[in-house]
Amino acid sequence: MSYPETEDGPEGPYDSAPAAEEDLWFLPAPPDPDAAGLAPLPRADRRALLPLEEWRAAQAAQAAELARAALAFGALEQAAAEDAGLIRRLALTEASEISWQAGLRAPPERLALYGAGRLLGLGDAARDMARAHWARRRLEGGADPVTDPAGFLGRRGRTGDRRPTGWEGAPHGGEFAALAEEWQARIAAAEALHPFVRAALAEALWRALELSAGEAAGVEARVASARIAAVAGRGRLGFVPVAMGGRSVSGGGAEARLAGWLHAAEQGALRGLLIARRLSDWQARAAEALSGLSGRTPPALITVLRRHPLVPAALAVSETGASAAAVQRNLALLEARGLIRERSGQSRFRFWEAAL
Template identity: 45%
Template sequence: MPKPEDPHLSPYDTAPEEQDLWFLPGAETEDPRPDQGASALPWDTADRRPLLDPADWLKAEREEGRALTAAAVAFARLDERLRAGPEGLVRRLALMDISDLLWSEGVRIAPERLALYVHLRAGAPAEGDRELALAGWAFRRLLGGPGPLDGLQAFLGRRPAPADGLLDFSQRPVGLAFDGLAEDWRSVLGQAGALHPISRAGCAFAAWRLFGLSGAGAVLEPAVVAARLGGAGRALPFLPLAIGERNALRAGGGSPAERLQGWYRGIETACLRGYMELDRLADWEQRATAALADLSGRTPPALVAALLAAPVLSAEMAAATVGVSFSAAARNLALFEERGLVREVTGQERFRFWTVLA
């Protein structure tokens, strides 16, 4: 006996046995893939691929081998040049690099002004307190102190932040959020151990900005971290990134090959600009020696060496460095200025500082 028809059934409805029961598991295939995991689900899932895969960077490094070689050679030449020079030359390059790194964040502070601040904590108007303080931190970290792998809290000079509601308004991660992102960053670096130190520094810079450890748009902190990683164990303890140009810092997007290409090119340019600065100072030394040939005594040549070693020099600093009286140091600096060898940078009548005029 046939079943009575459903009075509510539309002629356009499909018979129940013909419906596609999507919520039931499908038939087993002959070659099941138990490793599919979330990809076997019938709905879209989040992309679980790593945000930054060091294996891709290692492959890109091999593809950009020529550019890496050029950057490494330029850095090695600059490092070897500095081994034979006074320690002050390293400070000069550090101040130049920091000045251009700050310019990447929209802050323009001349290296001479930075030198005054880091040496005497002078010249810090109210609107520039934060930038100059950050520049002072960068100067100390580029030249020494704890490395980024020795503990990020100590390297950055941060203190653990208490857990309060105000943390939600911070422009950069703090507290547990920072600790979690820092652990992810260290994990990436641990997997990037096979990279060349210059490439690893680029990977560290990209990962730092990707995880947002310093907040959106920050350049100085990740650049200092990368510079220290790339210059470990050398006479020049940091990798120049921005002297003269900032190509390395612009390599923040694109594929790993595109990023490394810009990174290598920027480092090569920065090292060559640093080498040119050393040539400029060597030419000034020769010019100063010729201009002071008519003077006797040990003070003029000793003062030339002191000016080469210090980005800025006061009469008090010159007197202590050369071992002469304050009046003798001030008199010789005035003579240097008359002969076009130095220029005064403060514009003041007292507490004056000079730098080489090359």
């Protein structure tokens, strides 16, 4: 179609002179009167999904795999005891992996900057960061997903809750309350199962009951599962890093789902242990290399570099409280002594990591 010519070129659909109605191609078609009497399609009976008996049988059949996963997580919890820096690093890494597996882009270094208020974005980038930041905060604490699903998701109430921008399509109000109650009842019925098995069941039920919509389903279901599984431990680490072990099975019966979840949990815990051991060795090496230095900036940078997988200068300034010049000077010193590596290869907007 074409628009009438003006001094500034052809008119557009939002110009003052209205176009003929038949030319308004961008408007939706009028409603079909024949469709007005159509009733909504019946919903599937979700109560028959994922029967508890299958999960009991799967737990018995995979006792050895369950023991290995629990042992690996116990060792990781012991390594993370009273180590806030390691816990933050694991939470950032896990949140980034969860987001990536859900189709979002939230690298750990950008997620750290976002959490420190040093990174803003627009459109999809801002949405991805907000969702990953939510995952990181919920992995580290917040309301319990089983006893308070609405608080876990940040909802304001059962009937008047507010849906965060970018999460449209998720159930809310009375619909969410009904689904959450059914989910809680099914989890309560599985109380006799091991926490890892109950966590795998909880994730599968979350998706089956559609407590979340779209990309949010992968993020919220996995965070809830990671938190529920951590009940098996006794330390400060309040989540099992399942996403760090790779994608787990999201389809099939209880046996396949549980096998995939346990494998991912074991591999994620082993990956976390490797990170913890390398960080411990690196910190000892750093203490020796910096033993003759005075000032508070070098040890403060070591703490920041333990906490985050990648550290831009802006984040180092924010977390150490030192000036930008002091941070740049000490980063160059750490790099010269072989303690850190610069990853961007650029002269601006550079990122450093511990040379583990």
